[in-house]
Amino acid sequence: MKIRIGYGSCGIAAGAKKVKDRFNQLISEKSLDAGVSITGCIGMCFYEPIVDVIDDNGVFTYANVTPSLVDEIIESHVVNGKPILEHIVSTDKEPYPQLKNQVRIVLRNCGIINPEEIDEYVARDGYKALKKVVTEMTQDEVIEEVKVSGLRGRGGAGFPTWFKWDAAKKSKGTDKYVVCNADEGDPGAFMDRGVLEGDPHSVLEGMAIAGYAMGANNGFIYCRAEYPLAIERLKIAIKQAREKNYLGKNILGSGFDFDIDIKTGAGAFVCGEETALIASLEGERGMPRLKPPFPAQSGYFAKPTNINNVETYANVPWIYANGAKAYAAYGTEKSKGTKVFALTGKIKKGGLVEVPMGMILRDVIYEIGGGIKGDNEFKAVQMGGPSGGCIPRSLLDTPVTYEDINKTGAIMGSGGMVVMDEGTCMVDMARFFLDFTCKESCGKCTYCRIGTKRMLEMIEKICSGEGNPEDIDTLEQLCLSIKDGSLCGLGQTAPNPVLTTIKYFRDEYLAHIEDKKCPAKQCKSLLTYTISADNCKGCTLCSKKCPAEAITGEVKKPHEINQEKCLKCGNCITVCRFSAIAVE
Structure with a gap:
């Protein structure tokens, strides 16, 4: 038994280490014939910690x-062979319902193999x-x-892989480099x-194939x-791949040398911008440079360099392994294959999902993600992170393709999908992402450095x-100037959250400006917090929890809030048991 x-x-954060330690302890104490192994996240983060009994x-x-x-699992299932049905969410005969509409190519091994054991990867055609x-x-083949597969870069721009x-292969020079961009920052x-x-x-295997194709060693x-576990497992994987001759000199006796x-x-x-990444690789401050020349001609230390993401x-x-035509069979004419998304925000079943290109957003959010937390109304989804934009409810049937997402004003990006409900203020959401890009700007070009700061000041106002x-x-006007005048993708896309929220939620901006009200009650x-005299029982809980001592009143008599002192922290609503406090 395994x-x-x-x-x-996600599993470790949810308590998987304690679970693992308890399994090892009980198996040792009871001298059971069972082994404990680890695996990565299968994508169902909302279920963590997850345990498979095989x-x-x-x-x-x-x-x-x-x-x-x-x-309970040890006593009932492992010792007596009786699975605890009320705690089981999936079996090999009846898999997770959330996987029903997914096509797992990138995530094919996640949650199944031990990422620290190369033999398990090889056993699944690795x-x-x-x-x-x-x-x-x-190389040409x-x-x-x-090319036939139609694979486009999944880092955001969707450029044909x-x-x-081919550009790197055709570039002159014997020293060429393959770089994997794992600087995930959205x-x-x-x-x-x-x-x-x-x-x-x-x-590692994908990078080695790319290296062979373009003549890189x-x-x-x-x-x-910030990804210490990923780095640790990469180190283990690289060491194992070298030992098995999948990396290093004369790979598999072919005469091809490649190491990582x-x-x-x-x-x-x-x-995350490729020229800034190269500068950082070279030991310089991560700042972008003008293109051309492109990295394929002059990249890492001016050598031909190919950069793709994880x-x-x-x-x-x-x-x-399966054929380019098999891959191209998924997706649409211009957007082929699958796409991995990180479903987060006000979603019931958040985690990693992989869907065929062309699936509509509604199905991703409701069929796979389970819909909105608390069964609230869907309001918008932010796609593409700080570089993307908000897609409203009216466009929920937009297909997930590069072209269709771009038409909305958002971008596919690397795959972030932040779901928002009716309790989200779209002006504040634009402020959040703009604050992020403003702080992350390298400062090299004026439009990005100063323009985003001026925009942030206006939205905060x-x-x-x-x-x-x-x-x-x-x-x-500022948005368009910054898009046109910025040097790299950070500045060129930073206005997207602002432009899309103004486009689709202009009424919320006007409510903030003209009515001095936040419709979502977030700003x-x-x-304004008020106490209803009819509902207040004078229990004094709210006054005790108020950090500003803004609530006054006698025991068993209605209380009042001093608006000048009120910090609007919301503590009073949290502790009130009689629904006596309203916010407007």
């Missing part, structure tokens, strides 16, 4: 496992594609195959982390230092009820 525990960052009857998956539940490529195919590989995004923690070998994985090193970044969002490389082995009607027009400066 016990498999979800041991990605016996002669199949795979039984337990959700939200606690150390006390471990005792490195089969690399062997085929280096022993049976020419490899590039043609990825084959074109970048708020609410964790696609790259999930893949690196759950299936690092797929990325060295690769780098640029991973943000890891570079940890300091977490600068701008280093998800792009993780697709590559599947394409060569609107959120505080001090805005003017002409501020909206000024914001739109503190525009809120």
Whole structure:
């Protein structure tokens, strides 16, 4: 019997270490014939900690496992062979309902294999594609195959992968480099982390194939230092791949040399831009440069360099193992294959999902994500992170393709999908993302450095009820100037959240400016807390919890709030048991 525990960052944060320790303790104490193994996140983060019990009857998956539940699982299932049905959310015969409409190519091994055991990756056709490529195919044949697949870069821009590989191959020079961009910095995004923690070998194999295609012998994985578990598992995977001769000299006897090193970044969002990433790799401050020349001609230390992100490389082995046409069968004419999304925000079943291109947003959010928390009304979804935009309810049937998402004013981005309900203030949401990009700007170009700051000041003024009607027009003009005048993608896309919220939620901006009200009741400066004399029982709980001592009144008599003292912290509403406090 085998016990498999979800041991990605989300699982560990939810308590998987205590669960694992308890399993090991009980198995040792009872001398049971059972082994404990780990795996990455299968994508159902809302179920963590997740435990699979694998016996002669199949795979039984337990959700939200606690150390006390471990005792029950050991006694009932492991010792007596009786699965605890009320805690089981999936079996190999009846898998997770959330997986029903998914197509898992990038996530094919996540939550199934032990990411620290190369043999488990190999057992699921791992490195089969690399062997085929280096022993049976020419460089041109490899590039043609990825061209037929229609794979586009999954880092955000959606640039054809084959074109970048071909450009690097045709560039003069013997020293060429393959770089994996794992500097995932969007708020609410964790696609790259999930893949690196759950299936690092797929990325290594994809990079090695890319290296062969363009004649590169060295690769780098640029991973943000905030992903310590991903980095640890990458180090283990690289060591194992070298020992098995999937990396290093004369790979599989083919004469092809290729090795990979890891570079940890300091977490600068701008280093997601490829030229800024290269500068950081070279030991310089991460700041973008003008293009051309493009990295394929002059990249790392002026050598031809190809940069793709984690998800792009993780697709590559599947394409060569299963055929380019099999990959191209998913998706649409211009957006082929699948896309991984990090579903977060006001969503019932948040986590990682992988869907075929062309699926509409409504199905992703409601069929796979389970809908909105508390069954509230859907309001918008932010796609593309700080570089993306808000897509409103009226566009919920938009297909998930590069072209269709771009038409809304948002972008596909690397795959962040932040769901918002009726309690979200869209002006404040724009402020949040603009504050992020303003702080993350490298400061190299004036439009980005100063323009985003001026925009942020204006939106903060609107959120505080001090805005003017002409501020909206000024914001739109600033947005267009910053998009046109910025050097790199950070500044060029920073206005997107503002432009899309003004486009689809202009009435909320006007409410803040003209009515001095926040319709979503989120902007503190525009809120007023009052106590209903009819409902207040004078229990004094609110006055005791008020940090500003703004609530006064006698016991068993209605209380009042001093509006000048009120901090609008909301503590009073939280503790009131009689629904006596209203906010407007």
